[in-house]
Amino acid sequence: MTTATIDIVLSAPVNLRDLGGIPIDGGVLRKGLAVRADDLSLVTTDAANALLSDGLTAVIDLRSTDEALITGRGPLGARAVSYHHLPLMSDVRGPMREGVALTHESMGEMYVAMVENASGQLVSALNVIAHAPGATAFHCAAGRDRTGVLAAALLLALGASDDDIVVDYARTAPNMPAIMTRTSSVMGPLLASLGMDLERLGGNALAEGDMSVSMRRMLGELRERHGDPLQPLRDAGLSDATIARLRERALAS
Template identity: 70%
Template sequence: MTIIDGPALALSAPVNLRDLGGIPIDGGVLRTGLAIRTDDLALVTEEAADELVAAGLTAIIDLRSADEVAISGRGPFGSRPVAYHHLALMANVGDSMRTQLPFTHESMGESYVAMVETAAPQLVTALNVVAHAPGATAFHCAAGRDRTGVLAAMLLLALGADDEDIVIDYARTDENMPAIMRRTQGVMGPLLARLGFDEERLRASLPDGPMEVSMRILLGTLRARYGDPLTPLRDAGLSADTVARLRARALAA
């Protein structure tokens, strides 16, 4: 369902979707069919939605802000038997973007640290959803890069993945960015205009070079600041039982 009236949004298959299965974790390898990271699921076609449900998707975690959700709602998943959890990691996209200007991989990495520290309760809730959903959980923001990358990192840390494997997964989005930008334009264009940003100038300001720098900053800063990078989440209620359940589900055949 689209909440705000206006031109129909173009629907398309995700261009940055991947199952986290195959990543080495404590005790083995993360199985497929547990956690899927992706770009905006509110924009998927009816066919793509049906394929995901048929493959075992039972829960969606929407990390977008309320402003973003107001434009596209849940899309085709609004009429399918999939649990929906709206856990915004940014209260206001515009304010968050302004703190990162000018955009650099370093400023993005610093914003990820702030996200973990300020949105730890939402991240804890998200991990509990993954731990308890009866099937696969998909989580997404707009591009499936920043907010989605932060949740993926927290999940993989809880599962005992090495930092380098977390960085490798995050960096896989790099090659998908041109397609992501085209796919999300119908939502992000109106949103950026409403927030007072010049979309063309903003997109032109995105940094070149390896994007893995941002994830290395997140992981390195959390380790330097806390020792255990999951400390902000543990302080917000991430329990040993939830971590144990995640690890058991991740390794189960």
């Protein structure tokens, strides 16, 4: 499937937020270090210009290769912004390919699998954030699942509490209707081409109920399995120097 088979609709992000203001070890995370978002390949020129005006210098794309090939990079691809494609899942279907019902609990299990199986990509992403000259924006399609896993890894490295990580993750909940509308032009045809029926598998239920269950499940499972939830990343090369650099940049005025 390519851009020739679907209509690409550019629009402003509906789930974009700077992580600034979250309590971390030693103070409060400053604005302008890390921005999480829904699909930045679909942004309008005006939205791209606004991101650049706010200091954007790097984009981390957590989507699968299939997703990235469909949309390309959009208006940001023509700007002086470094681009890092670091897929957290090789197959966008994730647990759906085994017919697993999509619930907040099963999403939490999927997040654990991302941390354990894509630890190298997460380490690379943290290194980008640590060394980018300006702000780094990271995104998947909805800005919830894969983006939420990287946001959690970053906040853990910065010494944020589990409660504050969950609060940030759950801020996506009221945006879900707008997210589903915005991503439908790409994700609908893509999943259909792979034989997936999102509604049949319970995808609509993910827009309802207590989203925080997923992130609490991930953090709890990682602590139970590894003690330190960042241990899979440490095993994949996350260094104390990178963590120190992240904390230095996060607290800089």
